[in-house]
Amino acid sequence: xxxxxxxxxxxxxxxxxxxxxxxxxxxxxxxxxxxxxxxxxxxxxxxxxxxxxxxxxxxxxxxxxxxxxxxxxxxxxxxxxxxxxxxxxxxxxxxxxxxxxxxxxxxxxxxxxxxxxxxxxxxxxxxxxxxxxxxxxxxxxxxxxxxxxxxxxxxxxxxxxxxxxxxxxxxxxxxxxxxxxxxxxxxxxxxxxxxxxxxxxxxxxxxxxxxxxxxxxxxxxxxxxxxxxxxxxxxxxxxxxxxxxxxxxxxxxxxxxxxxxxxxxxxxxxxxxxxxxxxxxxxxxxxxxxxxxxxxxxxxxxxxxxxxxxxxxxxxxxxxxxxxxxxxxxxxxxxxxxxxxxxxxxxxxxxxxxxxxxxxxxxxxxxxxxxxxxxxxxxxxxxxxxxxxxxxxxxxxxxxxxxxxxxxxxxxxxxxxxxxxxxxxxxxxxxxxxxxxxxxxxxxxxxxxxxxxxxxxxxxxxxxxxxxxxxxxxxxxxxxxxxxxxxxxxxxxxxxxxxxxxxxxxxxxxxxxxxxxxxxxxxxxxxxxxxxxxxxxxxxxxxxxxxxxxxxxxxxxxxxxxxxxxxxxxxxxxxxxxxxxxxxxxxxxxxxxxxxxxxxxxxxxxxxxxxxxxxxxxxxxxxxxxxxxxxxxxxxxxxxxxxxxxxxxxxxxxxxxxxxxxxxxxxxxxxxxxxxxxxxxxxxxxxxxxxxxxxxxxxxxxxxxxxxxxxxxxxxxxxxxxxxxxxxxxxxxxxxxxxxxxxxxxxxxxxxxxxxxxxxxxxxxxxxxxxxxxxxxxxxxxxxxxxxxxxxxxxxxxxxxxxxxxxxxxxxxxxxxxxxxxxxxxxxxxxxxxxxxxxxxxxxxxxxxxxxxxxxx
Ligand code: ANZ
Ligand code: ZN
Numbered sequence: 001x002x003x004x005x006x007x008x009x010x011x012x013x014x015x016x017x018x019x020x021x022x023x024x025x026x027x028x029x030x031x032x033x034x035x036x037x038x039x040x041x042x043x044x045x046x047x048x049x050x051x052x053x054x055x056x057x058x059x060x061x062x063x064x065x066x067x068x069x070x071x072x073x074x075x076x077x078x079x080x081x082x083x084x085x086x087x088x089x090x091x092x093x094x095x096x097x098x099x100x101x102x103x104x105x106x107x108x109x110x111x112x113x114x115x116x117x118x119x120x121x122x123x124x125x126x127x128x129x130x131x132x133x134x135x136x137x138x139x140x141x142x143x144x145x146x147x148x149x150x151x152x153x154x155x156x157x158x159x160x161x162x163x164x165x166x167x168x169x170x171x172x173x174x175x176x177x178x179x180x181x182x183x184x185x186x187x188x189x190x191x192x193x194x195x196x197x198x199x200x201x202x203x204x205x206x207x208x209x210x211x212x213x214x215x216x217x218x219x220x221x222x223x224x225x226x227x228x229x230x231x232x233x234x235x236x237x238x239x240x241x242x243x244x245x246x247x248x249x250x251x252x253x254x255x256x257x258x259x260x261x262x263x264x265x266x267x268x269x270x271x272x273x274x275x276x277x278x279x280x281x282x283x284x285x286x287x288x289x290x291x292x293x294x295x296x297x298x299x300x301x302x303x304x305x306x307x308x309x310x311x312x313x314x315x316x317x318x319x320x321x322x323x324x325x326x327x328x329x330x331x332x333x334x335x336x337x338x339x340x341x342x343x344x345x346x347x348x349x350x351x352x353x354x355x356x357x358x359x360x361x362x363x364x365x366x367x368x369x370x371x372x373x374x375x376x377x378x379x380x381x382x383x384x385x386x387x388x389x390x391x392x393x394x395x396x397x398x399x400x401x402x403x404x405x406x407x408x409x410x411x412x413x414x415x416x417x418x419x420x421x422x423x424x425x426x427x428x429x430x431x432x433x434x435x436x437x438x439x440x441x442x443x444x445x446x447x448x449x450x451x452x453x454x455x456x457x458x459x460x461x462x463x464x465x466x467x468x469x470x471x472x473x474x475x476x477x478x479x480x481x482x483x484x485x486x487x488x489x490x491x492x493x494x495x496x497x498x499x500x501x502x503x504x505x506x507x508x509x510x511x512x513x514x515x516x517x518x519x520x521x522x523x524x525x526x527x528x529x530x531x532x533x534x535x536x537x538x539x540x541x542x543x544x545x546x547x548x549x550x551x552x553x554x555x556x557x558x559x560x561x562x563x564x565x566x567x568x569x570x571x572x573x574x575x576x577x578x579x580x581x582x583x584x585x586x587x588x589x590x591x592x593x594x595x596x597x598x599x600x601x602x603x604x605x606x607x608x609x610x611x612x613x614x615x616x617x618x619x620x621x622x623x624x625x626x627x628x629x630x631x632x633x634x635x636x637x638x639x640x641x642x643x644x645x646x647x648x649x650x651x652x653x654x655x656x657x658x659x660x661x662x663x664x665x666x667x668x669x670x671x672x673x674x675x676x677x678x679x680x681x682x683x684x685x686x687x688x689x690x691x692x693x694x695x696x697x698x699x700x701x702x703x704x705x706x707x708x709x710x711x712x713x714x715x716x717x718x719x720x721x722x723x724x725x726x727x728x729x730x731x732x733x734x735x736x737x738x739x740x741x742x743x744x745x746x747x748x749x750x751x752x753x754x755x756x757x758x759x760x761x762x763x764x765x766x767x768x769x770x771x772x773x774x775x776x777x778x779x780x781x782x783x784x785x786x787x788x789x790x791x792x793x794x795x796x797x798x799x800x801x802x803x804x805x806x807x808x809x810x811x812x813x814x815x816x817x818x819x820x821x822x823x824x825x826x827x828x829x830x831x832x833x834x835x836x837x838x839x840x841x842x843x844x845x846x847x848x849x850x851x852x853x854x855x856x857x
Contacts, residue, residue, distance in 0.1 A: 006624020039558030133479030210591030224444025245426025457518030
C-alpha cells in the first residue's frame with residue numbers, strides 16, 4: 001500500500017476532473033435539477049477561512065445532489081465592480097481592471113485547489129462588458145416600467161468613499177464598506193422604485209419556508225409596514241388665526257398609527273429638513289433660532305433619529321395649527337428627532353403616549369394631557385368621567401405607551417385605545433367622514449438609491465439633453481462602455497474624463513451629455529444567478545426558458561451580513577423580471593443557508609488589519625485540501641459562529657490516513673499494513689462483523705439526512721463511527737480469513753464502497769483516488785449513485801431508556817429496540833431495585849424509546 005499523499009493526489013485529480021469536463025452541466029436532460037449556489041465573491045485577493053467554509057458547504061451540497069441523480073448547476077463568478085479596485089488602482093497607479101482580473105485569477109486557482117466542483121464554462125464576471133451590458137438593458141426595462149426615477153432629496157453621503165449610499169448600506173449611521181460616519185446631502189440621484197413592491201416583498205416572506213426565521217424577521221422589520229392614518233391639521237396665519245376657507249396650502253398632514261390619541265396632541269412637530277420650515281419663520285424673530293437648529297440637526301444621523309434616544313432639541317416656529325378632532329390650536333415646533341422621509345415628515349405630538357414626545361415636552365415645558373390610561377392608573381378614577389379638564393401637571397415618570405381606556409377624549413371617552421383599537425377605528429372613521437383624514441399604510445422601506453459617483457461600476461445608460469431632458473440610451477447602443485484611459489490617481493473621474501460624457505442626443509441629434517454616475521454594485525449581484533443559466537447569451541440577459549428551467553435556486557449559501565441588502569434587492573429584481581414576462585416564479589432562492597462568521601481562536605473577527613487571518617492556502621500546503629474541507633465542516637453547524645483553532649487539524653489528517661488504510665485493507669490491498677492484530681474469541685469477532693453490517697445501514701441513513709439538513713459536522717461524526725466499526729472488524733479478521741469467505745468478501749466490498757461514497761462529497765480527492773486505485777473502479781465518484789440503505793437494518797438495535805421513580809431520574813438502561821414491554825419493565829425494576837425495595841409499585845408507565853416511570857410509595 002502506498003502512503004496517503006494529498007500533495008500528489010489532489011493536483012492530479014483536479015486536472016483529471018477538468019480534462020473530463022466533469023462539472024459542466026448538460027443543456028438538457030431528463031434528470032431532475034438542483035441549482036446549488038454560493039454568493040459570488042468580491043475579488044479581494046486571498047481566500048480566507050470564511051470563504052473556504054462557505055464554498056465547502058456548497059460543494060458538499062452540489063456533489064451530494066449529483067450523487068442523488070440530479071443534474072446539478074453549480075456555478076461561480078465574481079462581483080467584480082467596486083471601490084477597493086479603484087483604491088488599489090490609485091495606490092499602484094494602475095487600472096482597476098488589472099487588479100480585479102489578477103485577483104480573479106488568484107481566487108480561481110484557490111478554488112481549484114480546494115477541489116470545488118464549479119462549472120467554469122458558466123463563469124460570470126460583473127465587470128465584463130458582456131455582463132454589464134445586460135445590467136444596463138435591465139435598467140432600461142425598469143425605466144420603461146416606471147421603476148426608475150431621478151429625484152432630488154436628502155441622501156446619505158460617505159465622505160471617505162466620495163459617493164452616495166443606499167439606506168441599506170448605512171449601518172448604524174456608518175458606511176457599510178469603510179465605516180465612516182455618513183452625512184446627509186441634498187442631491188439629485190437615480191432610484192429604483194423598490195417601494196412599489198414593498199407589500200409583495202413583505203407578503204412573500206411567507207413563501208420562504210426554507211429561509212432562516214431571523215433573516216425573514218430582519219427583512220420584515222426593514223420593510224416596516226405600519227397601518228395608520230394621515231390626519232390633516234390646518235395652519236393658522238402668522239397672527240394665529242385659522243383661515244375661514246382653508247386651501248391646500250394651509251394643510252399640513254401627519255402620519256400617525258395612534259389616531260386614538262388625537263385628543264392628547266398638545267404640540268406639533270416638523271422635521272428640520274421640511275421645506276415648510278424656512279417659509280414659516282422667514283423674517284420673524286423665530287428665524288434665527290429655528291435655522292440654527294436646522295443647521296445643528298444635520299449632525300444627528302438618521303439612525304439616531306429613528307432610535308430617538310439622543311438628546312432632543314427643538315425650536316418654536318411662532319406658528320400654530322388646528323387639531324381637526326377638537327379645533328384646539330397647538331404650537332408648531334421643529335424637532336431633531338423627526339425624520340424627514342418617513343410618513344409626511346410632520347408629527348402630531350402626544351407626550352402622554354409617546355416617549356420621545358414626553359421627553360421633549362418635559363424639556364421645553366409643553367403640556368402633557370393624559371388621554372389614555374390603564375384601569376389601574378391612580379389618575380383613572382378622577383379622569384374617567386372628565387370631559388374638559390386639561391391636566392397639564394401630570395407627575396408621571398414616563399410616557400404611558402401601553403393600551404388602555406380613552407379619557408378626556410370627547411365622544412370617544414371610555415373606548416379602548418391603542419394601535420388598531422376601537423377608539424382608533426372610530427376616530428379615523430370620523431376624520432374620513434369630514435375629509436380631514438384617511439386610512440393609510442406606511443412602509444419604512446425607501447426607494448433604492450442606485451447612482452454612485454464612482455468610476456468602477458456599471459455606467460447608467462442615460463443621456464442629458466438640453467432640449468429633450470433625460471433620455472435613455474437606445475438599446476442598440478449598449479453597452480455604454482467604461483473608458484479604459486482614465487487616470488484615477490490624478491483624480492480623474494467619469495465626469496471629468498475627456499470624451500466619455502460627450503455624445504449626441506438620440507432623440508434630437510444635438511450635442512448632449514452622457515450620465516457619468518455608475519450603478520450601485522448591488523445591481524450587479526441582483527441577477528447574476530439568472531445569468532448563470534445562460535451565460536453566453538448575446539441577445540438577452542438570459543433565455544427565459546433556461547432561467548425558468550434551472551431556477552429558482554434550490555440551495556443558496558452566503559453570509560448573514562446580506563440578510564437585508566443583497567437578498568432584498570435580489571427578491572425585488574426577481575419580481576420585476578417576472579412582471580416583465582421573463583421569469584415564471586416569485587422568489588429567487590428556495591432554501592437559504594446563512595453561515596455564521598468564522599472567528600479566530602480568541603473569538604475575534606478575522607481581518608487583515610488585525611493580522612489574524614487564517615489562510616486556507618497555508619493549510620492546504622501542509623495537510624491538503626481534503627483535510628481543510630473536512631475540518632471546516634467539522635467546526636460546527638454552518639449557521640453558528642465558529643472559532644477557528646488549528647489544533648484539530650492533525651486529528652482530521654489522521655482520520656483521512658485511517659480511512660486510506662481501512663479502505664485498502666477492506667480491498668485486500670493493505671499488505672503489511674493490514675489492521676489485523678490477532679483473532680479474538682469467536683463471539684467477539686462475530687459481534688464486530690454484525691455490528692459493522694448494521695452500522696453501515698444506520699450511518700448511510702444518518703449521513704443522508706444530515707447532509708440534507710446541512711448538518712455536515714454530524715454527518716462526519718457518523719462516518720467516523722462507521723470507520724470505528726470497520727476498524728474493530730478489521731482488527732478481528734485477517735485478510736486471509738476474509739478473502740476465503742464469500743460473506744466476508746461481500747461485506748468488505750460493501751463497506752469499502754460505502755465509506756468511500758459517503759466521504760466523496762466531503763473529501764473528493766482522497767475518495768476518487770481510493771475508488772480508482774484501491775477499489776479498482778473507473779471514472780470518478782461524481783455522479784456515482786449514492787449508497788442506499790435498508791431502513792429495517794438501519795434501526796438502532798439498542799435504545800437507552802431513562803428509569804424514573806415518581807418522575808425523578810434514577811437510572812438508565814439499555815434494551816434491544818424490539819424488547820417486549822413486560823421485559824422492559826422487569827429490567828427497569830431491576831435497575832432501581834434498591835430504591836423501590838419495601839415499597840408498593842402503584843403504576844408503571846413505559847414510553848418506548850424514552851423512559852419508564854415507576855410510581856412506588
Ligand atoms: C401620534 C402618536 C401617539 C404616535 C402615540 C405614537 C404614539 P411607526 O409605528 O414606526 O410607523 N412618526 C410619524 N412620522 C414620523 C417621522 N417622520 N419622524 C418621527 N416620528 C414619526 O411609527 C409611527 C409613529 O411615529 C406615528 O404615530 C408618529 O407618532 C411617529 F402615543 O402619532 B405617532
Ligand atoms: Zn435632445
